[in-house]
Amino acid sequence: MKVIVIGCGRLGAALAEALAGRGMRVAVVDRDEGAFERLPPSFAGSRVVGMGFDREALLRAGIESADALAALTASDEVNAVSARAARLLFRVPRVVARLYDPGKAESYRRLGIPTISHVTWGVGRIIELLCYSPVEQVRSLGAGEVELVQVELPPLLAGRGVQELTLMGEIMVVAVTRQGRTLIPTPGTLFQHGDQVHLALLTSSSARLKHLLGLV
Secondary structure, X not given: OEEEEEOOXXXXXXXXXHHHHOOOEXXXXXXXXXXXXXXXXXXXXXXXXXXOOOHHHHHHOOHHHOOEEEEOOOOHHHHHHHHHHHHHHOOOOEEEEEOOOHHHHHHHHHOOOOEEOOOXXXXXXXXXXXXXXXXXXXEEEOOOOEEEEEEEOOHHHOOOEHHHHOEXXXXXXXXXXXXXXXXXXXXXXXXXXXXXXXXXXXHHHHHHXXXXXXXX
């Protein structure tokens, strides 16, 4: 998997190191060459000096073959332009942008770009957004405190009730898609093999959801 990280601040450097540690091909882009000193000497990825929205810099970073891009500079505007270029011009499948001003979140969402807040999310959450996960985020709400996600029902939950995936105040099943039709479940609804389950949950409860699904 090839990932481009725009911005080599503390968060960008930590993310780049974590991704490289997972065996991914990582390219870091920053306008300040000195910023790359935040990367450890063992970092095996590439370093590209340039603006994150500059076409030439993105091409040197390998954006044409990138699977994901994270725009993590200190500027919402730079992050927005970089993320839009990655999504709309280069068709990068997975894009996430750091956001300082919550008032701009809806504009990002209309573009289909998930946002992360340095207050509520960290490196681990960004990795979940960029990399494959059986729990797929559909939308984040507020400043990222609540998520709407969907997941294909694990076989072990077939025949079980929706209560199996319910934690009051943390996780709630809001809909089930079955054989092409979507329904709102009742407390007595039983899951069936092949169901696509849609849930609302607190971001902080992501690990608990995976435990309920038997994914950890």
